[in-house]
Amino acid sequence: MKFISDKNLRKWLESLMGIGSLIAPMDLGPGLTLFSQIRDPGDVNLEYETTPIPPKDLFFPSSEALFRFSPSRGYEIPEIDGEAFLLGIRPCDALGIRLMDFPFLSEPADPRYERRRRRTTLIGLGCIKARPECFCTSFGIGPFDASNADAFLIPVKGGFLAEARTEKGAKALAAAELEEASIPIPKPPEVPSIDVGAVREVALSLFNSPYWERLADRCLSCKLCAYVCPSCYCFDIRDYPIRDGAERIRSWDSCQSPLFSRQASGYDPRQTKASRLRNRFYHKFSYFPGEFGAFGCTGCGRCVRYCPVNIDVREVLLAILRGEAKVA
């Protein structure tokens, strides 16, 4: 591994900003850090705790125009070009992007997502502290897991250890003044792990358990868990009329919304709050693994931290594994 000093970091960020746009964690208010487009390298906060929104919106924006259409001009499709550097993403969020690749890059691939993915270099950041909601080690990653990033930084005294993982990552690091690292890799923090291996099989037999109704008692049917989730990707598509045509908008949506699967006729296969809440967990831990071979969760714990009524995915997993959710 190489070393980049705090002193050289600013210069590096400036040169990255000369190549493309730089997106990194930035403080926006008390206790609020968000991945933002950086205008001044001094705004980058690489000691951030967490961001309510994962960096998924760089690839799958909360809202975007798929196209504009008018009978006279035909289709107009927003351009996606230029290079981008996504700096300071935690291993859980890098895994989130990898998980998002499954639905969006599988045939037929989503060209918008694909373009954004191709133009972006992921520069990961090791976690030197674990938060109380962290359980990333349950999903084969850990605080220093660099496997889903193009380049990876580990904070050490006076700077960062830096490692390129891909060609893209090497290119990004080439813009930095690197020194030979004389500092050993620090010990990563302990992150509790849940042995999720059996969840998929066990869950299938618990589908009709009253557990889901009890869990849903306090659920608000809001979409917060999905919007803060690095691997949730439900979306809605609707048109907005414009002067002489239409703008087709795609926005985030969530299977937790009571309107999500309700048909125009009023028929809804998931009418109850419990069936919707269950669908969220089954999608992550049963259907998604069945389709793509990986759990649809990164252990980032955002849903745990931000759910207004504390529906805690770790409790759900443990209830499933311990058989507390068994069919009465």
Add this chain to the structure above:
Amino acid sequence: MPKGSDPFLPLLAEVAEVRDLTPDIKLLRLSLREGRIDYRPGQFAILSAFGVGEAPFTFASLPEEGLEFAIRRMGTVTNALHNLGPGDLVGIRGPYGNTFPLEDYEGKDIIIIGGGIGIAPLRPLIHWFIKHRGDYGSLLIIYGARTPRDFAFSDEFDAWAGAGGARLELAIDPPGSPDWRGRVALVPAVVKELKPSPKNSIAITCGPPIMIHYVIEELRALGFSPGQIVTTLEAKMKCGMGKCMRCNVGDKYVCKDGPVFTADQISRLLEAF
């Protein structure tokens, strides 16, 4: 971005003809301005009313008959489509979904059971079976609607029940149509009454979910095995490609794994449809 690589860009089509089928169902006949759409019965397309949005509709015609859709006025998109006239532009993308394995049904007696707008995906099948009469056994069509005016394609009834030798059984429910001389019954009750034989038969049904549920029950009671009962499901959809996560029923997507399912497959779905 080259258009062919963007699965969200609809092809442009013009409304060639609009026909009132019932007070709330219109037939839209489209002609493509560009490209082509090769589909097989059972599949569906996603139509755009530009400025309002998209919704999925099953092809209501055989490919060689042109692009026809039977659209019931239900929500904002269907309302907008109902307001279109000849020459108006619509978007169309597809085809999506699986198909009826028509070859597998060869030599078998066919029972078609439809209710309401559920006749839309069944119409191309009826046309197919009549056209290829020799390849199949007997053909029984049971079709129910709320009132006599709610039967779509009534102008084709003579052709369906004509020279081809199909038997057409119509029923309305609820009662209260003074001019109606036919059956007054719910579709599952008609199935129960007519007792089609399960022997070497395939029953294909489409209609409101509750009707499908009870039709399957009646057919099972008559001795049909779940593999002999085929239905086509409807779900709210946005993408049609298994990405927006809206139409899943348990671990199956109606848009990708369906919409055609056998009762056997349905019984193994985690969620009731």
Add this chain to the structure above:
Amino acid sequence: MEEIRAKAIELLRSGEVKCFIGYERASDGLTARPFFAYSADDAGRLIFDRTCAHNLARYLPDMRGQRVAILVKPCDSRSVNVLIQEGQVNREEVYVVGVVCDGVYKASWGQPSQELEARCLYCSRRVPVVYDHLIGQPPASEPQTPASIPEVEALERRSAKERWEFWRSHFARCIRCNACRQICPACYCPQCFSDQLDPLWTGIRIGLPQNWVWNVGRALHLAGRCADCGGCERACPMGIPLAALNRKLAGRVKELFGFEAGLDPRAPFPFATFKKEEVL
């Protein structure tokens, strides 16, 4: 806490209620979360302390048709009244267990705090306005109502342009996750204006103009109906100071109509009552 458990056990055992809506310890071991107790066993999990910030009245419309008991703080009790007043809750179906309250902490999940929530600093009620059974010792007199609310005053002192910029920067962040709406006892509409497609108020688009319509529309719909439980602001993952808007509007309604939400379940609503002398 023991008194609450005992009351819950009594109500559940006697069959007087099917369910007792209260609080249990959250998964961080520090804060509280809503809890639905259906049995005496469940009731052992009930807690009450200054981390019990949720306004549980939000769950009452979901439980219509069943007899339930609910634990309310003074602010929450005003929401119960609003729901009764608006015909969303049948008073006969709800057994209200009121709790004397000295304010709740700002804590959020995993982040303990012993600082009082902003609203508790100027709250003038220690005793719920409606209850069937009261837990705790009411004070000899209720505290004085403050003339103004510091955060609202601070915003009022800014120029219109500065306020516009303030809300613009906050609304721009809104992700429209609906947590503020879904946690609000007064937001029970079967179809929210923001979900309506025709007319298209906001639609699905998440962007400043739509977010503006949503957040302002939400606040306006709550004028004269918000009990200032602060749930919306607490739920917001993006740190939007939603309660300040609610407080400003509550103040205006009080000024103009002398009306405060949820104090009297029989009082006519300022915005659902037309008086001939009112000038349009």
